Amino acid sequence: xxxxxxxxxxxxxxxxxxxxxxxxxxxxxxxxxxxxxxxxxxxxxxxxxxxxxxxxxxxxxxxxxxxxxxxxxxxxxxxxxxxxxxxxxxxxxxxxxxxxxxxxxxxxxxxxxxxxxxxxxxxxxxxxxxxxxxxxxxxxxxxxxxxxxxxxxxxxxxxxxxxxxxxxxxxxxxxxxxxxxxxxxxxxxxxxxxxxxxxxxxxxxxxxxxxxxxxxxxxxxxxxxx
Numbered sequence: 001x002x003x004x005x006x007x008x009x010x011x012x013x014x015x016x017x018x019x020x021x022x023x024x025x026x027x028x029x030x031x032x033x034x035x036x037x038x039x040x041x042x043x044x045x046x047x048x049x050x051x052x053x054x055x056x057x058x059x060x061x062x063x064x065x066x067x068x069x070x071x072x073x074x075x076x077x078x079x080x081x082x083x084x085x086x087x088x089x090x091x092x093x094x095x096x097x098x099x100x101x102x103x104x105x106x107x108x109x110x111x112x113x114x115x116x117x118x119x120x121x122x123x124x125x126x127x128x129x130x131x132x133x134x135x136x137x138x139x140x141x142x143x144x145x146x147x148x149x150x151x152x153x154x155x156x157x158x159x160x161x162x163x164x165x166x167x168x169x170x171x172x173x174x175x176x177x178x179x180x181x182x183x184x185x186x187x188x189x190x191x192x193x194x195x196x197x198x199x200x201x202x203x204x205x206x207x208x209x210x211x212x213x214x215x216x217x218x219x220x221x222x223x224x225x226x
Contacts, residue, residue: 001116001177002026004045006036006062007078008054016049019105033057040066042168045073046177047115049108052079052090060093067094070164074115076108116177128163131208131223135163144205151201154179158194159201162211162221171218195219 003025007013013029020027028045030036033054040048040062052059063075074096079086081100090098097111128135134143140156142149151159157179162170175191195211202209210224 001046001173002028002044002171003047003049003112004036004039005029005049006031006033006040006054006059007049007051008032009051016105016108019109023109031055033059033062037062037065040073041069041071044169044171044174046174047112048073048075050075050077050095052077052081060090063090063093063095072164076111076115078103128160130163130166130221133202133205133207133209135159142201142205142207144202144207147205149201149204152197154194155197155201159198162198162219166221166223169214169217169220173218175218 003020005013005016005027007016007029008031010031013031017027017029028039030039031054034056036048036050036054037057039045050059050063054062059077059079063077066073066075075094076097076099077090077095078099078101079090087098096115099108099111126137128137132145135141135156136143137156137160140151140153142151142159158175161175161178172188172191176188180190195213199211202211208223210222212220212222214220
């Protein structure tokens with residue numbers, strides 16, 4: 001699983017990277033808000049550790065922009081601001097957790113494990129639209145220009161995640177984490193099977209959506225023009 005650290009304290013970044021990699025996490029770091037927002041928007045990580053006080057763009061602005069764009073990657077705020085109103089503001093802006101500096105690495109690790117233990121929750125009641133199709137997450141119905149079909153629970157969760165991130169290459173590890181969950185012992189080939197099922201559904205509904213394979217990385221949902 002990959003963790004993105006957005007933190008301007010270079011020494012803290014280096015320490016966290018070393019300790020997290022020792023726990024078998026893949027870690028990427030950056031030191032300013034604008035770069036962090038760009039990296040986070042690529043959906044190439046499974047968790048973000050986000051400092052509140054950053055150059056070029058503060059952490060709260062980064063968090064608000066991520067959530068407004070529909071990006072649901074879990075975020076733990078790292079900050080020296082530990083007053084009640086600071087914690088409430090951070091959580092209300094979309095953070096999944098909030099830890100005050102200085103903190104013990106063991107506590108941070110426990111909070112990370114807690115987030116990864118949560119069951120995936122993607123479904124909303126909002127109709128999702130892209131290209132010439134609409135998808136109802138509650139009814140699991142995919143409506144094309146002439147035909148419609150009902151998806152299985154897993155197909156629906158997978159399609160919904162793609163619809164929230166159109167045009168973005170989503171790594172296989174991220175898809176498995178967000179759709180199957182961190183504690184599910186699922187074979188990698190299951191993802192390929194469900195991609196195959198979704199492609200058949202999209203073809204049946206005569207949609208203009210295409211699920212393309214990005215070799216060695218994952219998949220991307222694109223709209224093509226006839």
